[in-house]
Amino acid sequence: MSDREYVLTLSCPDSRGIVAGVANLLNGHGCNITESQQYGDHYTGRFFLRVQFLAEPMAGSGNGDDVVTEEVLRGAVAALAGDFDMEWELWRCSVRPRMLVMVSKFGHCLNDLLYRQRSGLLDIDIAAVVSNHPDLEFLARSYDLDFHHLPVRRETKAEQEARLLELVDSYNVDLVVLARYMQVLSEDLCAKLPGKIINIHHSFLPSFKGARPYHQAQARGVKLIGATAHYVTADLDEGPIIEQEVSRVDHTHTPEQMTAIGRDLESLALARAVNWHAQRRVLLNGGKTVVFR
Template sequence: MPRGRPSCQPFRAEDEQALPNSRYILRAAAPDAIGILADVAGYIARAGLNVIESQDFGDSDTARFFIWVEFESPDGFDRATFEAGFNALAEKRSMTWSLRRKADRPRALIMVSKGDHCLNDLLYRHRRGQLGAEITAIVSNHEDGRWLAERHELPFHYVPVTRDTKLEAEDRLRQLIRETQSDFVVLARYMQVLSDGLCRELEGRCINIHHSFLPSFKGAKPYHQAHKRGVKLIGASAHYVTADLDEGPIIAQDVSPVDHRLTPQRMAEIGRDIEARVLSRAVTAHAEGRVFLNGIRTVVFE
């Protein structure tokens, strides 16, 4: 770490307690049917577990039902017995499900190019213990973000990308994901298009941010194009990465009103602020297991 820079260990307020190991998050999705919520709620009640928060949604278009539950277990909770019993229920309902301790936060690998506004916001929330995920490392095709990684005492990996080395760079990324045991990847303004093969490998676990409230303004300088056309709203979307560029299932969105008084530079500043907060919302929602893939859409329990 450079001399003169203070340590940036994750922040904990004096009155903030570590997440108790007795808190669990249960996720489930199944074909929609009468009584499925009653079955899940009844099983949790019979196990003597205290529900802290519960959300559910039935989608009539896809005929799928989604459940997210946070519960607290008593002393002596037998997780193996709970899982065995719930698995029998899941088989009966053709349900996919998962259970994890809330304290076991997913591990995120962050990728960035030169623009560091999204990275900076993610690192701040991580340091404050508010991101919901543990950042394992920062990967970049430029050296610009190295100082931020060092400032936050995180590994930084410089992986340059050229037309001739693109596949080698992606193999290096795969290696870093394995070595860091990262559960998902965040493209925090990483300005390289991932190959179709890598997109398929990372399906449902790679999040990107895009100024997708400007769909008519693709390519370079979208905010300059928007200014020229006199738009009245600008915004951003965070979505899962797919082989269809910038068209993956949307996780979070936000907008801000603008008008004729704003310069393209000021629009870009506002846009960067929106991008940062939308990406952080998406990362936290994913890390907390609140996002369910539902065809080409998502169900997100806020």
């Protein structure tokens, strides 16, 4: 990925001239748009845009290194943003986001993320693994990753979350992923990392809470099982949805078979959500998301 390639995302009240303004700005600074996606939400009145572009030498400069700097681009976008009341972010594509993975005892999602990252299938760098149990330390170590065992008890939960935030800072983490981490994060922690925590939930509809969800599903005779990847908020398992995956089942499936199918669905939905987030393809739209796939 070139150091001269960027992604710009923005949202603002929908109005005329937004796309033209962005395109003219980039063209005027010697940038070539390589990908552009947009969406106007009729219900919220918000407009969303993701533009990927390459900064090229200015025409007639005669100097192959004469390209616009990130600082100049940020200044130009900030000026345009004031005209349209934009919320915006700009990233270099060559800078991969850093991720901290949290897990409890089920290792299928962690194993899938580790494999995808090492194989080049995930546009993100896994910085470390955190768990409230020691069971999966061997898996993290097999990928030469730091493993932090942070057990959780009711009386020490605040201290454990404070240590987690220290790790987020020390590893310079952009995203925390709950890969079947079976502890509820506090409202305070969620508020400190808004839009920066992704969870995988082991259900589609209906939602079976508590222990042995696939046994509950089998007992109710469900016809679809699934998984939901979403941003974490203080409202348990009700954050903005990024991706969902489902599979059809019937009366012949045992709870154990449903569990195996469900774990595949969880891994796939989580991997997609993480990768889209890493590629800056997910924009928040109130309590839901816009995903430019």
